[in-house]
Amino acid sequence: MLDEVMRKLGGTARRWRFDRMAAVCYPASGQMTSSFAAVAKYYGAGVDICPPRRGNRKGVVEKTNHSAAQRWWRTVPDGLTVVQAQSGVDKLAVRMDERRRRIDGIATTVGELAAAEPKLDIPVRPSRPSKVERTVSPQSLVQFDGNFYSVPPGLPGVQVNVLIRLGDDVLRIATAGRAVIAQHRRAPRGSGQTIRDDSHVIALERAVLASFSDRSPCKTEVRRPLSAAALAEAERLRGLPAVGGPAERVVIDLSHYAAVADQLRTAPSPKEENEE
Template identity: 75%
Template sequence: MDAHALRRQGWSISAIARHLGRDRKTIRAYLNGERVPEHRAQLPDAFVPFMDYCRQRLADDPHLWASALFDEIAELGYRGAYSTFTRALRRHQVRPHCEPCRAATGRDVAVIAHPPGEEIQFDWLELPDPPATWGVGSHAHLLVGALAHSGRWRAVLAEAEDFPHLVQALDRVVRKLGGTARRWRFDRMATVCHPPSGRVLPAFAAVAKYYGVGVDICPPRRGNRKGVVEKANHSAAQRWWRTVPDALSVEQAQSGVDKLALRMDERRRRIDGASATVAELAAAEPLLEVPTRPFPAELEVERTVSPQGLVSFDGNQYSVPPGLPGVQVVVLHRLGEDYLHVLTAGRAVVAKHRRAPGGSGQVVRDAGHVIALERAVLASFSDRAPCKSKVRRPPSQAALAEADRLRGTGTSGSASAERVVIDLSHYAAVADRLRTAPTPEEDHGE
């Protein structure tokens, strides 16, 4: 429209092209009627001749990889690129529908009502490539718990995902939330339920009874059933984990995710036409009180004794008797108790300490360990000056005598050589005598 109007005003094609920011050939084609708006020249679709073959192959095997099918039709003469091929598969809807594999996107979903104080959703978030100083392997483990009604969430870093660490992280999460809801929802964790059947394990049933809550297990392959905690996982991974530097300790990282969770409480939500922040909604939820102490699960972690006779546990360090540097020991702590024990590989208790607050950075030393360590260090200490390295010390007479013996040039060596080198005529006489059997007289004489 603008090109025709400007052309009627006497503008040149070059001037119109510069004014509209288009190529001169494009302006000329529109002005000459060679091109019509919203009508582009349709190139022949190279995929159409192969469409029936692809439909048949995917009807036989609905889960056949597109790359494998692309290799087949490439041998049949298809010359398009792989991206063009996959785009054609989606445009023509060649792959048949598979309901079990279909995601929630593009299908009907129901809005699930979450009454206040009714449900907390829990999920493990595995975070790849943690700092090497953490010593947790290829993944860090973050347990995220979210109130389904208000959306408030809290998270706790754990060393592993086994049963004792799960119980410890659950207790810390519900205390950070200010209480617990009436029901806990999990996906099919092996530490919570039997994954194929969804039946809650007896060990975790005892945990639920201790906290006075019910347990709900999500149906298989239904991550949207606990979408509140899934969205919290996404926020923690993108807004916190992507920015964690290598030099950060576990305690500092935990502080960072706590600060992010507090900032997320400022989000505004609209429920029943009223707008409120997540913090205001969470404060109004009728949560149950948490027991004074955590569920008494036994937590065991392996540690290596440092040269100073210390082992680390939960952000603190505890002493062991001297003589164990570099040895693998086990730190045993029953959740809720004020003491922890340090055991050897043979389950012998070598230390018992009162547990310091987690993440406080304290060094807890037993007085007996300190005295024994000082004695061991002083006993091995020498006040002599270090040996001089730039001195001349030739071999001593004893070393020279031993060298002569090895060479066979000494007195004892000469005597030994004289005994070995003998006249062979004695051997010849003995051999002649043995060729014939001795007479009885000779035998008696001998």
């Protein structure tokens, strides 16, 4: 984000002023972190950290955002598109550049002062790619910005880092040891695409097919021949005389079951038999 803002401004100031935020310094001591110091050194700018308990100085810095945070944001209607919102911000920027100032008795504007202020040139490429940690899925995919990118098989559940650089259309996936294992074109954010490298697809198919084999029979299932009783029951169901066993009576109506049910209804219970 910092690099993007400087490129839109056409350069960077010679010194940067930041609040005591954890991304820039250690809030307790105000000492700049080594990671952000490398960024400032890359762009050739100095860093000024706001001292603690100095609300006035911090307020001076934040007052310049008053128009954007209060006057414009509170008047934004619902359902505004990104293009319409950007157009409104651009119009606000023109109005803010027209604010009048008087320097050494000479009337000027904020825009003229900003145009006359010398800025440092910024490098052609951003300082370093941003890193986002992700977990490889069982399908050898890594999710990022609403899309899925493939990695070589054999890494399910492994923590990897997605490396992206501002302005690049290429996305890289690296291990914790900084070894790049995949490189893909970056799909539009939130498009739901699945980007797979051809070599990853072939390797995944080989790994899946290697886990299946029909050369040896399954050891957990044993095929046994039918017993004589099973063969006799099969012949009985087909209506043929039983082989190797006595013939059984086949009931073709429900009158027999009805008679048995009537006997059970009229038969005395065990309690009544004991009383007799």
